[in-house]
Amino acid sequence: MLEIRSDSILTTLIPLAYRNVPVAVxxxxxxxxxxxxxxxxxxxSPILTLWLTGILFVSIFRIGLWVRFHKIQIDATNVRLWAHCLTIGAGAAGALWGLAGVFLFVPDNPYLQTFLIFVIGGMATGSLAVSGLHLPTFLAFFLTSFPPIGVRLFLTDTPTHLTMAALVAIYCIVIFLASLRISKTFAKTISLQQHLHAIMANVRDGIVTIGTSGRILSVNSAMTNMFGYAEKECAGKKFFGDLLPAEYNIDAASEQKNPDEAWQWGTAATPRELVAKRKDGSTFLADVATSNMTYAGKNMHIAILRDITEQKAVQIQLLQASKLATLGQMAAGIAHELNQPLNVIGMAAENARIRKQADEPSKKYTEEKLALIAQQVEKMGNIINHLRAFSRLDEKRLESFDLEIAANRSVQLVQDQLRIDNIQLHVQPSHGPFLVMGHPNQVELVLLNLLNNARDAIEKGREQTPAPKEGRIDVEIRADGQDQVRIRVSDNGPGIAAEDLNRIFDPFFTTKSVGKGTGLGLSITQGIVEAMGGQIAVTNTATGACFEVRLPRTPDSKAGKYPNNRTKKEKTAS
Known part of the structure; x- marks a missing residue:
């Protein structure tokens, strides 16, 4: 049970009780x-003057306490002293009203008796409203003010006065019991408030409540520490726009056009990785999740933010290691892809040398050979530039890019390796563009991981089959409604065991033999997809396994526009 008079609760109760002192006085x-x-x-007149003078002195004493109280810092070391002073002041005021019930009682005037009972009873009941949250203060006033007039009525010893005395006694009991309940409720409420405040103050994640207009209503201390604003400075700012700038986040841009649209992408269970802006202008990456709530009959939103700067640094290192591991797996295919233009260059140079020895080659012949060599050098340069771009560290800033271009680049990296392994790669024609927000290199890594897993599954199936069949991998990119794009990578391997389907994305889980897999590829893939606000799933089909990735499309993608850094010509060429 709660300790109603614990110091922690008193430090909240007593300031509230002192706030009502001027009203009571x-x-x-x-x-x-x-x-x-x-x-x-x-x-x-002397009696009335003496009594009113007592009221005046007690009132001055209580106001003096109130003034003095607001000049000191209340804490656990002095809260009980000030609680006692509050109780003494209320008790003194109640005692004067109790004296009025005895000495200002007019025996032969029922009207004045009734008037006095109502005034004292009203004062006693009113004290429940202003002092009820601190039980000792209320009881000090109530028990010294109202019961004495009941005693005076009882001593009058007439049936009417005895009845009125009984009613006063019943009323006192009812108010006393009600005060116990109210005081206990106040204590529980404050204890719960302190408990929630302690949680909000110590939680590491930023928590924000936001009105339907998109403006911030309240924040916790973690939020102020994260962004560098004071709590009052945060109130009234636009969540999408001021804290999550429109120039970095597509969700902030869409919110400016339609406030309701910005909340459709997220729930508390599906955080998104967005760029946040501090008061000093610096930016950082944050996981942001939003959900709807109703409080006091009003609809609002709640957002939870977590600074993932350190997490992203580790993740980037892990992604970089995964990229290099993927390039290592594709070494044979890359060598084959580079060897082809080298052979063409070698043959062209050798033919030119032989022609030179036989006779002087014509200008046209020389230009054709040099053009062929330049073409192959350009092809090799494109391959090397793509490898360099793929292996470099990702920038922190997100960008809008065409998913189809990223998919085509991934296919170009593995198609020669798959051809060497006698695996056909079929890419279904799509009708893009399909613009998404994220890092192009990370999406390429996702597709490379899925393609390499499909290849490994096909090779595993060949080991289990006396007459190996030709491998086949299908890649399909399609719009999934207006808001999502779907990528499917399916193979004709043996599929995934039923008991492994629920564990396939767990870190370090692998079905490959020792030395052929770390168990991190699909875990990293899932992390990238979910950070972009998407989902990844795997199912077994009649011919093998199928991985399906769903990613949210940007508004420009729905309108059929190309990103600023991509042209239709590049899309077609890729």
């Missing part, structure tokens, strides 16, 4: 003036 003094005016003809 003002109500006390106003009610006292009304009583003095009403009883001025029935009670001796």
């Amino acid at each position: 003002g109500a006390n003094f106003a009610a006292a003036i009304a009583v003095v005016i009403a009883l001025s003809g029935a009670i001796a």
Whole structure:
């Protein structure tokens, strides 16, 4: 059970209780003036003056406490002292009203009796509203103010007054029990509030609540530390736009056109990797997840952000190692692809040398041979440039690119290797462009991993079959509705064992023999796809296995536009 008077709870309760002191003092003094005016003809003036003077002095004392309280720092070392002072002030005010119930009681005037009962009862009940959150303060006022007039009614010893005394006693019991319940509820509420505040203050992820207009309502301390803003500075800023700049993130750009659109891409279970901008103008990568919520009858959004700068640094190193490992697996195919133009160059040079020895070659002959050599050199340069581009470290900034171009580049890297391994590669014609947001090199790595896995599966099937069949890998890129693009890579290998389907993307899980696989390829592939807001799945088909990747398309892709750094000519050439 909660300890209602624990110091941690008191440090929140007591400031709230002191906040109501001016209201309580003002109500006390106003009610006292009304009583003095009403009883001025029935009670001796010295008594009324003495009682009102007592009310005035107690009021000044309580206001003095209130002023002094706001000048000190409340903490666990002094909270109980100030709680006692609050209780003493309330008890003194209640005692004066209790004295009024006894000494200002007019025995022969039922109207003034009723008036006094209602005033004192109203003051006692009102104290529940202003002091009920701190039970000792309320009880100090209530028990000293209202029960005495009940005792006075009982001592009058008439049936009417005895009945009224009984009603006062019942009312006191009801209010007392209600105060216990209210005080306990306050304590539980504050304890829960402190618990949630401690969680929000210590959680490492940034948590933001956002209105339907897209503007920030509240943030936690991790969010302020992450972006360098004070909590008040964050309020009112546009989440998509100010913190997630439109020039870096396609979601921020779409939010500016349609606030509702920006929330359709994400839920708390599907974070996206976006670029965030700090107060000083620097940027960093963050995992961002959003979901809808309803609070106090109002619809709003909640976003969770995590700075993944260090994680991305490790991931980039892992991706780089995976790229180099993939290039190592394709070494034979790459050597074959480079060897072909070298053979052509060698033959052209040798023919030119022989022709030179026989007689002086014509100008046309020389130009043809030199053009052939230049063409093959350009081809080799393109291959080497592609390998260099593929193996370089990825930039942190995301970009919009044509998925079909990235797929064609991956195919070009492996097609010679697959031809050597007697595996046919069929790429189904697509109707792009299919623009997505991410890193082109990482998408190429995804497709290379899937193509290499398909090749390994086919070779494994050949080992298990007495009469090996010709291998076949199919690659298909298609639009999946208006918002997604789908990539399928299927093979005619033996498929994946049913017990391995749920583990195929686990890190270090592999079905390959020792030395042929690390078990990281598909795990890295899944990480890249999910960081782009997509999904990857694998199923067995009648002829083998099929991997399916779904990625969100950018708005330009839906409109049939090409990215700024890609032209239709490049798309066709690739």
